[in-house]
Amino acid sequence: MTDQPYHHGKLREALLARATEVIEEAGVEGLSLRQLARDLGVSHAAPGKHFRDKQALLDALARDGFRGMNARITAASEAAGGHRSRFVRIARAYVDFAVSHPVLLAVMHSTKHHPDASDELRSIGEDGIRVARALIAEAQAAGELAPADSERLALVCFVSLHGAAMLAAGNLLDGTSVDYLTLATTDLLWAGMVAGMPAPQGASGVGA
Amino acid sequence: MTDQPYHHGKLREALLARATEVIEEAGVEGLSLRQLARDLGVSHAAPGKHFRDKQALLDALARDGFRGMNARITAASEAAGGHRSRFVRIARAYVDFAVSHPVLLAVMHSTKHHPDASDELRSIGEDGIRVARALIAEAQAAGELAPADSERLALVCFVSLHGAAMLAAGNLLDGTSVDYLTLATTDLLWAGMVAGMPAPQGASGVGA
DNA sequence: ACTCTATGTAGCCAATGCCTACATAGTAGA
DNA sequence: TCTACTATGTAGGCATTGGCTACATAGAGT
Numbered sequence: 233m234t235d236q237p238y239h240h241g242k243l244r245e246a247l248l249a250r251a252t253e254v255i256e257e258a259g260v261e262g263l264s265l266r267q268l269a270r271d272l273g274v275s276h277a278a279p280g281k282h283f284r285d286k287q288a289l290l291d292a293l294a295r296d297g298f299r300g301m302n303a304r305i306t307a308a309s310e311a312a313g314g315h316r317s318r319f320v321r322i323a324r325a326y327v328d329f330a331v332s333h334p335v336l337l338a339v340m341h342s343t344k345h346h347p348d349a350s351d352e353l354r355s356i357g358e359d360g361i362r363v364a365r366a367l368i369a370e371a372q373a374a375g376e377l378a379p380a381d382s383e384r385l386a387l388v389c390f391v392s393l394h395g396a397a398m399l400a401a402g403n404l405l406d407g408t409s410v411d412y413l414t415l416a417t418t419d420l421l422w423a424g425m426v427a428g429m430p431a432p433q434g435a436s437g438v439g440a
Numbered sequence: 441m442t443d444q445p446y447h448h449g450k451l452r453e454a455l456l457a458r459a460t461e462v463i464e465e466a467g468v469e470g471l472s473l474r475q476l477a478r479d480l481g482v483s484h485a486a487p488g489k490h491f492r493d494k495q496a497l498l499d500a501l502a503r504d505g506f507r508g509m510n511a512r513i514t515a516a517s518e519a520a521g522g523h524r525s526r527f528v529r530i531a532r533a534y535v536d537f538a539v540s541h542p543v544l545l546a547v548m549h550s551t552k553h554h555p556d557a558s559d560e561l562r563s564i565g566e567d568g569i570r571v572a573r574a575l576i577a578e579a580q581a582a583g584e585l586a587p588a589d590s591e592r593l594a595l596v597c598f599v600s601l602h603g604a605a606m607l608a609a610g611n612l613l614d615g616t617s618v619d620y621l622t623l624a625t626t627d628l629l630w631a632g633m634v635a636g637m638p639a640p641q642g643a644s645g646v647g648a
Numbered sequence: 649a650c651t652c653t654a655t656g657t658a659g660c661c662a663a664t665g666c667c668t669a670c671a672t673a674g675t676a677g678a
Numbered sequence: 679t680c681t682a683c684t685a686t687g688t689a690g691g692c693a694t695t696g697g698c699t700a701c702a703t704a705g706a707g708t
Contacts, residue, residue: 280696392603392604398603424632482688
């Protein structure tokens, strides 16, 4: 090993990279700024020059996470294929990301609702729902789905897939494969959107 | 108040009660065993007599949380009314609980997938899906829903409502009311179950 | 060359979780 | 009643952590 130069040079990137590894191995609780510094062979206060405090590092981690995730989702939505198969692909992209980076996803969402989360962070986090809305509106225009409020439907789809992603990430599905779950979810959602929302059960004024 | 007797008498309960308050106010990160002890006027090591370590306290918190939540869900499922309105009530019970105790819910799910989570804990956590499955099977038998794998449908409903609960709890829905979200979700799910699942990928000539 | 700023170092502090030794209270048995 | 025994609480210690300040070094701009 050559002597470490006084200046690391890419400490910030290195911190984020190593932190990404650590949280997936040991959880957020297992992340220590000092241990991070030791891992990278710098002093315990060095990280403080790049991140005001631990939360700042988590925020940066979350931002990178959202960017990566949104990139995957967008790519999935732009793939060739019918509306429905693209819908399924978007769902898979989301759920797969959740399964691959469960702790990161948790960090992403916990920092997203943190009081001083930047507006950018919030905005990035909503890209997913925008993609879903666009796809649904397109399928409706093509007559493939029953006409309805696409914003509302996108919200529900996003929420449902988020739930699937969270549970899959948390390994809370004993014996249920992730793909089975994803398909079951997209099937039911799509069926609902195809059928539209008939006022059921005789005049239950349920709709708000 | 009278002098504290040497033995607190109900320290365990008091710890859990106070911890429940603290986590909702300051998050899990803000929970400290020593501060907890100070709040209750006991020595800093006293909590250790009731909870092996911090995680043990969180586990106990999670168990109580699941019991309370399942009690509410079960109560909702046993209320009078048609299948669909009971379905909505179950959803509301779940989402309302999530909104009322967002941090507790996060603790519940994080400890649930923890390696040494007790089997009891895992089992309790699955009560919700059981309730949903029973209701769906009942509605199918009554001819109200299209025949299908009720286990699979219950899984999807659970997953979707879980997502709704998580996002509502995380306050990630700018300007969207929790009730709107809950109804939008149950509407779409119910519509899908009424319509049944058309053949995947392609046979889209249904409804619309 | 000289200064200014960015980056990294070294040391300090209070707080935390967990550990061990000890103190006290309530209980059960002789 | 006296005496263990166990449950519960206390006191103190230890390594670790996050965050702070003062200082050292490097590199860029003048």
